[in-house]
Amino acid sequence: MFCSLKAGDKGKIIDISHVNHLVQRRLLDLGITEGSEVCVKCIMPFGGPVMIESCGQCIALRRKEAVQIEVEKL
């Protein structure tokens, strides 16, 4: 689960299918899908968005969507 990652941790996405399909599509546009390696850069306070890095680009998404992404810690 994504929530087990802390800022600075790296992970590999295993399953993204539980996420809202719009979010899924947008992540796919940005090249983030199953098998992508991500690094958590920053987690905003009070349940705010998370900032992740994948293949040299930074992306922010909401916490509630991020926790639905199945991640394997690296």
Add this chain to the structure above:
Amino acid sequence: MEIALIGNPNTGKTSLFNNLTGSYEYVGNWSGVTVEKKVGVFKNNIGKLIDLPGVYTLNPLSKDEGVVTSFFLHDSFDRLLNILDASQLERNLHLTLQLLEFDKPVLIGLNMIDVANKRGIQIDAAKLSEILGVPVAPVVARSGKGCDKLVDIIGTKSMQPARKNLVYYGEEVEEAILALSNEIKGETGHSRRFLAIQYFEGNEYVKKYLHQMASSEKLTAILTNLEVSVQQRYNVKTLANFIYLKRKETIDKMLAEVVSKNGEVVPLTEKIDRIVTNKYLGVPIFLLFMYLMFELTFDWLGTRVSDALDAFFSGPLTSWLEAALTVVHASAFIHALIINGLVAGVGGVLVFVPQIFILFFFISLLEDSGYMARVALVMDRIMESVGLNGKAFIPMIIGFGCNVPGIMAARTIETPRERLLTILLTPLMSCSARLPVYALFVGAFFATHKAIIVLSMYVLGVVVALILAKVFSSTLLKSETSLFVIELPPYRLPQFQSLWRSTWDKGKGFVRKAGTFIFGGSVFIWLLSYAGPAGLNVNMNHSFLAGVGSILAPLLAPLGFGTWQAAASLITGFLAKESIISSMNIIYFAKNDAGLQGLLSHYYTPLAAYSFMVFILLYIPCLATTATIYKETGSKKWTVFAVVYALAIAYCLSFVIYQGGKLFGFV
């Protein structure tokens, strides 16, 4: 020759557009700053360049992206100029593959080679060109390096479509493409392969287009059959995902030949991000930046320049004009029209040009540096709690400059509900045209706390917008879906030239308005104040203007400014907010803003002045904004709603402030 410029967001499309066309275009750095179709003429006149909004794929999610797909389906153009970000080649090539399927001549501009090199990525452009079968020209769009060569290639090479299918989508898909192509044979001038693949990917625009020309049952049958067979044989979730993976396979093969990597370095961007998007410091840093912006605009720099300009208009300029009018023996009527009508009206507004340009400069700086996307990130939690998302904050900040581009910037918000909500609330952002009114009143009543009082107006606008967002999203516009995925582009050192262009581009509208709207309005207002039922050159209290104003004045009395002068100037404020100042200068017979400030203290108490400022902040979107709301929502109902709710809120709030203030003994 018409050439369409297309690429992912944040690839430097707009910078390239400016370099190639030499026009004054708007340059920004947050996702999708190009919200309108813009056309420029190439510097060497070889044709027209059309700037399209940034998209990741031709299968659209937001209305902004839909613009591009509609353009491909319904407009004609000769060539495509595809700009790629060399540091994000993999992602960018997904779009390129779709463009090549469209079968129009394509030319590729490989941008940000310098950024890629810094990250240790080397790209063999010649090899890339060979594999794709189209010309590839390396460029640095920000500095203009390589642009000449790009123009040469556009002008000379014939650029025949490559006509080779780069991606093989597998037996089943290829068969379905043929089947679908047969159904629409002779019906369309576009590449049928392109249409079929987009249709299989679930592109709604293409679906609508195809269903117009062929039986929708047959097409749907092809699609469902294909979906079933692909899912069974390859064990993938959706057909769209399968198509994506096929493209990715091709791209990975391509990249293996074209790209070589060596050691990575931590970019400066990450170091800055550790501070500005820091857990706890993010919001305070943003507020501090806004505070500095207002201090500079009002106290430290802007006001001094404005005061000097004001002194010039009322002193030397007026005496020169008076001398000139005497020399040509102008009639008393012309004399009064020019000195009391035009110099007072137009001059009173032009005085604020320095302050407005400083404000626009900072907004351009925010956009151009890449900080804007971080603001969206930092603000998302607050926006989410009122039923909006962080992206809605960007139109609001742009709205500080002018509400019209702010409302247009709302197009990048993917969900229709959040977009409508943002459009309705952006007019509450205090635009630069309201600024002259504040500047005038704080100068007269709150000279010691100028910046803080003006800042309170901006904050009030934002707070009211947030509260209303909560109210509207839990009553009128209920819905669950909300989407927030935002790309954070790397920081870029803003270049002075592009900053200046973008500041001037925004600010010139204000100057132009002073020359047209305000000019005409000033003459009109002056005439209304000069003429009355008794004839010309009447005492102003018996003029037509006083007559109209006094009808409304009693309504405004509970707010603290129940004079016909205030009512009359508020009516003109609907045309343009800054014309409130012009009208007041004319009505109060003031030669300059300094004189007007002195006079105002006879008519307003400080509390009434604050109440008046709040009323002006909220009371009505100006004419141009109302027209934009109508254009963007396409709904008379919502346009009327935007005007009516603003009036109601302004009246209530001013009432509470004035009456409440009186209770607590303020005057």
